[in-house]
Amino acid sequence: MDSDTLQRAAAAIARADLLVVSSGAGMSQESGVPTFREAQSGLWAQYNPADLATPAAFAREPDLVWSWYMQRAH
Secondary structure, three states: OOHHHHHHHHHHHHHOOOOOOOOOOOHHHHOOOOOOOOOOOOHHHHOOHHHHOOHHHHHHOHHHHHHHHHHHHO
């Protein structure tokens, strides 16, 4: 998305009295945002679970490890 399009969208949102957002499974993939669930291309595909599931990983990057566990819980 170029900056002109983004600025026009922001101005339209600022003028709006009501904003409705439609979101759901598959919409992120179509828009180019990495999904969480795709085994080979999803957001978590770049991480090795064996590397994240350790106390050392949590000590090193607690936010990342916590996010990974929360995604698995959902």
